[in-house]
């Protein structure tokens with residue numbers, strides 16, 4: 001069994017956070033949702049009746065996983081981006097039977113626990129952990145074989161990026177593999193606006209708590225004094241850009257301070273916290289093509305709400 005830990009890169013950039021807060025259109029990058037509490041809240045979101053992506057992707061994988069495994073072949077390496085709880089990895093590894101598994105995630109503490117769980121469940125699997133910001137770099141263990149790599153990026157997390165950022169990430173995925181490798185990626189598709197908005201604004205308020213938690217995380221990272229009770233969760237579909245946008249909206253006039261600076265927010269002013277792009281299948285395969293993936297096998301659910309795409313160079 002190999003070491004439990006192979007890399008830790010800087011996971012938070014306080015200058016980036018402050019630049020977002022003082023920007024005329026205030027914003028916080030969605031990667032800052034994921035401290036340990038944020039990761040746990042995301043797990044709760046995946047169980048919500050309104051949040052269809054996780055169960056839809058799981059159903060597609062249950063139905064078509066054996067075919068996917070046959071195409072990928074056993075004995076290679078699975079590299080999961082944004083591995084979170086490693087639950088999807090566990091199911092995939094049962095199907096694909098890789099020799100090595102690399103879990104990449106920014107939420108280091110949560111990832112280490114999840115990787116330990118995977119090790120107990122699959123003692124023969126070589127499990128490595130890369131605590132890294134995948135928008136910056138994804139260092140791989142030096143001794144990781146290059147042949148037969150499968151990059152796994154489930155959960156429609158690719159939707160968090162705008163077009164140039166998504167292209168850049170897919171290109172970097174292409175560079176992680178050789179010609180015998182593949183990318184298996186979950187993509188959320190365009191659908192009825194009411195379904196989309198409910199998925200990001202559930203009745204139980206778990207997504208609201210998840211969104212607000214970013215302010216606690218930012219407080220701990222930059223020493224700011226955000227009071228969560230002063231902010232309200234908003235989730236809206238932007239049809240022009242085909243994406244759900246999440247915001248935190250000031251309930252009243254608010255001054256937020258941190259060492260060396262402050263920002264005043266008017267009542268109703270918003271902090272943009274997340275985009276979640278919804279694709280048409282053809283637009284996504286075009287993007288893959290541009291990133292150097294020439295072949296794509298696509299499996300969807302019967303409602304065409306979600307796609308699992310196996311892309312090859």
Ligand SMILES: C[S@@+](CC[C@H](N)C(=O)[O-])C[C@H]1O[C@@H](n2cnc3c(N)ncnc32)[C@H](O)[C@@H]1O
Nearest residue numbers: 031034082083084105106107133134135154155
């Ligand atoms: C939407 S969750 C998906 C989790 C899991 N893969 C799934 O499909 O249910 C996004 C995951 O990506 C991680 N993440 C978000 N931004 C990241 C970044 N910039 N670098 C590395 N991991 C990131 C989060 O910590 C979280 O585990």
